Amino acid sequence: MSSPSLPEMTSRARDIFRLVVEGYLASGQPVGSKTLAGDTRLNLSPASIRSVLAELEGQGLLSAPHTSAGRMPTDSGLRMFVDAMMQVAEPTREERHAIEQRLGEPGPIEQALEETSALLSDLSGAAGIVMVPRREPRLVQVSLTRLSSDRALAVLMGEDGSIENRIVTIDGGETASQLEQAANFLSARVAGRTLGEAARAIEDEIAAEKSALDTAGKELVRRGLAIWSEDSAQRPVLIVRGQANLLDDTALGDIERVRLLLEELENKQAVAHLLDLAREAEAMRIFIGSENRLFSLSGSSVIAAPYRDREGTVVGVLGVIGPTRLNYARVVPMVDFTARSLGKRLP
Template sequence: MMFSSGPSIPELNDRAREIFRRVVEGYIADGQPVGSKSLAAGLELSSASIRSVMADLERLGLLAAPHTSAGRLPTETGLRLFVDGMMQVAEPSAAERAAIERELSSSGPVETALARTSALLSSLSACAGVVMVPAREPRLRQMSLVPLGEGRALAVLVGDDGDVENRLIELAPGTDVSALEQAGNYITSQLAGRTLAEASRAMHRELASERAQLDDAARDLVSRGLAVWSEDAARRPVLIVRGQANLLDETAVGDLERVRMLIDDIERSEQVAALLDNAREADGARIFIGSENKLFSLSGSSVIAAPYRDRDGKVVGVVGVIGPTRLNYARLVPMVDFTARSLGNSLDVRAGHSGR
């Protein structure tokens, strides 16, 4: 990803660098503009000298002055410069690491672990926690086609993990109930134990060879009954989001429109999943600040995301947090990174247990 060009840290003298760092850290701490008087308390400089440096930093595009305040805020360019060149990361505390590992060691389905991960990240970060779930490929145990009347049927798929999913399918005029039963029995008896992708391939081979002892109506139902899952899975990003309410903190009172836009953006799960997908090839956590990603450019929000991998090093999903640009990047980047590694380890352990 290409970021906005701007001055580099070496181009700033020691005085400018220190003032810039303090403005950014002050803004991250409370979300408010930082004025020269508050900076003067920790620097052996007059307020006039500090204002002069801040004006220089503003001309460089690193700081901005809100209309309602004489203080300064970092711009997105300034935040990127700080994150890339000045930030000193703080590793998760022992308590935070223990909390993350404790949640991930809990028994239960993978989806439960992922939901807990998202909720825990939200709690620890005071942001929205997000987890992009690895594509699930349940193996079939049973499929039934239940007539509903008015030219519709309910396709009921039972996976070998006990999960049940339902889909509505349209029936051709005059479809007999016996065709529904025949199609369901065929799928269950011939294709059980395979994933949907495997089942679809095997089904098409069987139907093409005409080995399947099915009438035309049942053949059509078999084909459409499985296809409805394959099509839906390809279109639907599997995203778990927790903690949107955290975005409505005390600093959001004067900026409710921005927060409303952010929450609306998060509801667009397909676009959020596409954004997180940009972090899949990263070695660790990636940071997207404000307009660096189109989805959250209007709400002025940031995303920290990291891929998690299986035991073979293959990326299976992405975990992260979404919040205002004043995120505590130094604390959250290593936390997201640690969570991603721990999540990958947890999924490997679960896979090992299920294979016994």
């Protein structure tokens, strides 16, 4: 049976559903009919409450971990609550001041990013995570050296002194002269530019037939640029802090879930791919439990928001990862405020 929309629920069902979700998020424990019957806001008998709970369970919004236990929200139930019923609690003036003060301390931007991850962990009681901006160095020179009949070594040198090597597949028919010509062509056009800037300029030049390269040289240049661009996009830098917060009192009763979550956090490439969904959407994203494949086994949630530089360009993503019983009403606006505060700190 598909879950109903909020307007399709009776006011009685909405009230009981809200109390179950809020009780679960506060305690991490299923909420029973006796507890609900003691809430003066309902004024319902335990039998009436049990009937509504059974109905909500049948609709896939609640589940019972054990036959005699109370109810807890499913991932679908949490999604409905977050999207349609949650009343966010904006950060207090003290919390806003604490965030701005910690992120405003003088020092390198790397220090601010470390602070942000630790700050999110402290404020949420979960793990804080920051995807660092992909800062491409400005380049000085490119060289190409044949390694074998079908491989060449590309060496990229940056203004900051960095040197990186990549293997480029070649057709095998390129001569040493063509490799040198392609390297000279690249060096002349990458100087003072990032790889992304150089790639766009070179592609425009080749497309406009303004380059002096022959067909083999053009293909070699394009292949080399593709290798570098792809590698740059696949090397995210993540800062994760506060994993110990995941081992709270309620987690100790479900240690296997926590173990899975800690293992999932080690897969930084996959975590970065998930955070990229918020980056690409340029808006806050909330992933609950099985909604994301990465954290489906551990039943965890991710609240992520992009952060921007002073020009309004999205440069990274920050957020919180923890159990599905996160305090969404408090954490969501806190993540959003932290993202805006970090943006003010960026050059």
